[in-house]
Amino acid sequence: MCGQMITRVASRQPIPDEQCKVVDTVRGGALCSADSYYLEVPMQNAFEVLTVSAIKRESADIGTVIMERPEGSGFGTWMPGQFVSLSLQKDDGWTKQHYFTLSNAPGEAVITVTFRHKGEFTDLLETLDTGAKVRVSGPFGSFCSTIAGQRSVVMIAGGMGITPFLSVLRYYCSKPDIFENAVLIWGNNDPDSFFALPELDAYHFWMNFSAVLVSEHPFQPKHLKKHRITTLQFADGLLSAELLKRHADFKGSEVFVCGSQQMQTYVLEQLQMCGVEQQNIHTEQF
Numbered sequence: 320m321c322g323q324m325i326t327r328v329a330s331r332q333p334i335p336d337e338q339c340k341v342v343d344t345v346r347g348g349a350l351c352s353a354d355s356y357y358l359e360v361p362m363q364n365a366f367e368v369l370t371v372s373a374i375k376r377e378s379a380d381i382g383t384v385i386m387e388r389p390e391g392s393g394f395g396t397w398m399p400g401q402f403v404s405l406s407l408q409k410d411d412g413w414t415k416q417h418y419f420t421l422s423n424a425p426g427e428a429v430i431t432v433t434f435r436h437k438g439e440f441t442d443l444l445e446t447l448d449t450g451a452k453v454r455v456s457g458p459f460g461s462f463c464s465t466i467a468g469q470r471s472v473v474m475i476a477g478g479m480g481i482t483p484f485l486s487v488l489r490y491y492c493s494k495p496d497i498f499e500n501a502v503l504i505w506g507n508n509d510p511d512s513f514f515a516l517p518e519l520d521a522y523h524f525w526m527n528f529s530a531v532l533v534s535e536h537p538f539q540p541k542h543l544k545k546h547r548i549t550t551l552q553f554a555d556g557l558l559s560a561e562l563l564k565r566h567a568d569f570k571g572s573e574v575f576v577c578g579s580q581q582m583q584t585y586v587l588e589q590l591q592m593c594g595v596e597q598q599n600i601h602t603e604q605f
C-alpha cells in the first residue's frame with residue numbers, strides 16, 4: 320500500500336506550511352489533540368516485520384502481544400505514550416492497519432501492545448501464535464512526551480485508554496522522584512475489565528503514586544478479595560467532577576486523558592467543572 324502516512328511530532332508550535340499541514344484526524348474524526356501537530360511522512364517501507372514471541376492473557380477479553388525487537392530495529396528508541404500501526408497476515412495479503420499504543424517500557428528487548436478483543440481485527444490479534452509475523456509501523460505520537468517534566472500529574476484513563484499510562488509507569492517507576500505526586504484515575508464499565516492490578520498496586524511503593532479504579536457497575540467484595548489489593552482505591556460510578564475532585568488535586572497539575580471519544584467528551588466537561596484550564600489538559604483519543 321502506498322500513499323501518505325500521517326504521524327505526529329511533539330510540538331506545540333505549528334509546523335511551517337511548506338513542510339506539513341495541521342491535521343486533526345488519523346481516521347475519520349479520531350485522534351484530535353489540542354496541542355499536537357501532525358507531520359505527513361511517506362509510508363512506503365515505513366514498517367518492520369516483527370515476530371510474535373508470546374501472547375499474554377490479561378483477562379477474559381484483554382491480551383498482550385509481545386513482539387521481538389531485532390537488533391537495529393527502528394523501535395530501539397521511543398517514548399511512553401507512543402503508538403504503532405499493526406497489520407496482520409491473512410490468506411489474501413496484509414490487513415488494513417490498526418493503531419495500538421505501546422504498553423511496555425522503552426528500552427526492553429521486546430515491544431508490546433495490549434488490546435481488548437471486540438471486533439474483526441482484534442479477533443485476528445487474539446488468534447496470533449508464537450512465531451507469527453506482524454507488520455509494524457511507527458512509533459507515532461507525542462501523548463505523554465511532556466509528562467516527565469511535570470511535578471504533579473493526573474492521569475485519567477477510560478477502558479483501554481490505560482495503555483499509555485502503563486507504559487509511563489513501567490518506564491518511570493525506576494526513577495522514584497520523577498513526580499512529586501502522580502494519580503491515576505481509571506474508569507471502566509464493569510469491574511472485570513480491570514487488569515494488572517497487583518502491578519499498579521506495587522507502584523505505590525516505588526514512587527509517589529496512587530491509583531483509583533472507578534467502575535460504572537459496582538465492585539463486589541469478590542473483586543476486591545481476588546487481587547489482595549493493599550493500596551488501590553475503588554469507587555463506583557462515572558468519572559464525574561465530584562469524583563475527580565475527591566481523588567485528585569488539580570492545582571498545579573498537568574492532566575493527561577486517554578480513552579474513547581465518548582469518554583473524552585464527558586471527562587473534558589467534568590474537568591472544566593473542576594476548574595482545570597484547557598492548556599493543562601493533554602488528550603489522546605482511541
Ligand SMILES: Cc1cc2nc3c(=O)[nH]c(=O)nc-3n(C[C@H](O)[C@H](O)[C@H](O)COP(=O)(O)OP(=O)(O)OC[C@H]3O[C@@H](n4cnc5c(N)ncnc54)[C@H](O)[C@@H]3O)c2cc1C
Pocket residue numbers: 345346349350402415416417418419420421432433434435436437438439440441442479482483604605
Ligand atoms: C492512537 C490510538 C491508539 C490506540 N491504542 C489502543 C490500545 O492500546 N489498545 C486497544 O485495545 N485499542 C487501541 N486503540 C483502538 C484500536 O485501534 C481499535 O479499537 C481497533 O483497531 C478496532 O479493532 P477491532 O477488531 O476491535 O474492530 P474491527 O471489527 O476491525 O472494526 C470495528 C470498527 O472500527 C472501525 N475501523 C475500521 N478500520 C479501522 C482501523 N484501521 N482502525 C481502527 N478502527 C477501524 C470501523 O468503524 C469498524 O466497523 C487505539 C486507537 C488509536 C487511534
